[in-house]
Amino acid sequence: MERVVAEAERLQAADRVIVALDVGTLAEAERLLDAILPVTRQVKVGMELYTAAGAEAVRLVRRRGGRVFLDMKFHDIPNTVAGAVRAAAALGAGMITVHVAGGRRMLEAAVRAAEEAAAEGSPRPRVLGVTVLTSMNAQDLEETGEVPPLSELVARRIRLAREAGLDGVVCSPLEARLVKAMGGRGFLAVTPGIRPSGAALGDQARAATPATAIANGADYIVVGRPVTKAPDPAAAARAIVASVARALGERGAACGPLPAGPLATGASRERSAEARARAGRPDLPTPRPDEAP
Ligand code: C5P
Numbered sequence: 001m002e003r004v005v006a007e008a009e010r011l012q013a014a015d016r017v018i019v020a021l022d023v024g025t026l027a028e029a030e031r032l033l034d035a036i037l038p039v040t041r042q043v044k045v046g047m048e049l050y051t052a053a054g055a056e057a058v059r060l061v062r063r064r065g066g067r068v069f070l071d072m073k074f075h076d077i078p079n080t081v082a083g084a085v086r087a088a089a090a091l092g093a094g095m096i097t098v099h100v101a102g103g104r105r106m107l108e109a110a111v112r113a114a115e116e117a118a119a120e121g122s123p124r125p126r127v128l129g130v131t132v133l134t135s136m137n138a139q140d141l142e143e144t145g146e147v148p149p150l151s152e153l154v155a156r157r158i159r160l161a162r163e164a165g166l167d168g169v170v171c172s173p174l175e176a177r178l179v180k181a182m183g184g185r186g187f188l189a190v191t192p193g194i195r196p197s198g199a200a201l202g203d204q205a206r207a208a209t210p211a212t213a214i215a216n217g218a219d220y221i222v223v224g225r226p227v228t229k230a231p232d233p234a235a236a237a238r239a240i241v242a243s244v245a246r247a248l249g250e251r252g253a254a255c256g257p258l259p260a261g262p263l264a265t266g267a268s269r270e271r272s273a274e275a276r277a278r279a280g281r282p283d284l285p286t287p288r289p290d291e292a293p
Contacts, residue, residue: 008188008219013245016214018069019237020044020192020224026053026060032228033064039237044222045093046071058091068093069190069222071170073130075099078109085110089117089125095190097170100129100157107164126188129161131171134193137205151175158182172206173213173221180217192222196240199226210240214247 017040021029029049036043043066049057050072061068070093074081081098088096098110110127118124131154132141138150146153154175159182161169168188169179179189193207201207202225213221223240230236 008186011219013248014040014241015042016218016220016244016248017210017237017241018042018044018190018220018222019227019233020046020071020222021057021061022046022048022224022228024048024052026056029053029057029060032233033061033066035232035234036227036237037064037066039234039241041066042069042220043067044069044071044224047073055091058093062092069095069097069220070125071097071222073097073099074110075102076106078106081106082109082113085113085125085127086117089114089122092123093125094123095126095128095167097128097130098166100131100161100166100169104160104164107161107166111165126167128188128190129157129164129166129169131157131161131169131175134172134191134206135203140205151178154178155182162187168219170222173208173216173218174206176213176216176218188219189217190220190222191216191218192224194221194223194226194240196226196236196243210243211247214244215251217251 019032019036019040019042021032021043023029023032033043043061045057045061045068050070058068058070068091070088070091072084072088074084074096075098076084081102085096098107100107107129114125114127132150136150138148141150141153142148154171155178158169158171158179162183168183168190170190170192171179172193173191176189176191179187191213193204194210194213195201195204195207197209208216210221210223221244227233227236227240
């Protein structure tokens with residue numbers, strides 16, 4: 001854990017920005033890599049590109065010197081997920097994701113598989129749990145049979161991920177402070193749902209600006225369309241890295257390397273802290289009224 005704390009706190013701004021290569025062909029991926037790799041080495045390969053191009057997508061990023069966040073959100077029986085984690089480790093993925101909803105035994109199998117892969121000579125990938133997709137709001141959850149409130153579900157999944165030995169979670173930038181409070185400084189908070197001020201929300205529901213994500217304690221942010229659909233993806237990525245650098249400076253000046261957060265059970269306090277933050281931050285995307293937390 002100490003090693004992870006040191007690793008998370010030493011990261012430069014550019015190392016904290018993961019660009020999601022959500023495209024359908026290797027040729028498009030290559031074009032985007034040309035633009036973004038001079039800005040950040042951190043690249044997400046997810047379902048779209050992996051389904052279209054397979055493991056070659058991961059090899060391409062690795063050949064070009066990028067680090068791969070393989071976001072396949074594994075969710076299956078423990079034995080199958082363990083096999084997928086071993087395969088991802090052998091490909092050289094640095095971070096991989098599993099759904100926390102897959103349950104304790106599945107999560108523990110994923111961690112064991114990552115450790116076994118490391119013992120056999122592959123670099124040990126960080127295993128991250130997806131708490132609740134950042135596109136989901138309270139109504140979506142209710143329709144799928146989850147028991148609201150959303151903030152309570154997120155808190156439960158953070159706790160389960162921690163207990164099962166995961167390295168951190170993927171969560172909304174609005175939940176990063178809770179992750180740090182519950183998981184400790186070395187428990188990674190990786191936050192998609194990032195929208196620079198004025199950017200379209202698209203299908204994201206629980207979104208925030210890069211600066212808010214970092215102020216809330218996020219270790220990494222995952223950004224897709226605001227970079228990949230920008231007229232100049234390199235310039236868009238540079239602007240995001242610059243705002244992360246500023247927010248890191250402010251975070252360091254305000255309260256040390258990572259912010260102190262509310263108590264583990266302080267979901268309501270978390271909500272009011274966010275409301276206060278929003279009140280002072282007119283640059284944030286406007287939340288829908290049904291959004292939580
Ligand atoms: O284009 P956009 O910035 O919304 O992309 C966000 C990326 O983060 C997508 O690749 C999506 O799959 C991923 N992601 C997410 N919410 C999660 C986990 C991953 O949006 N909870």
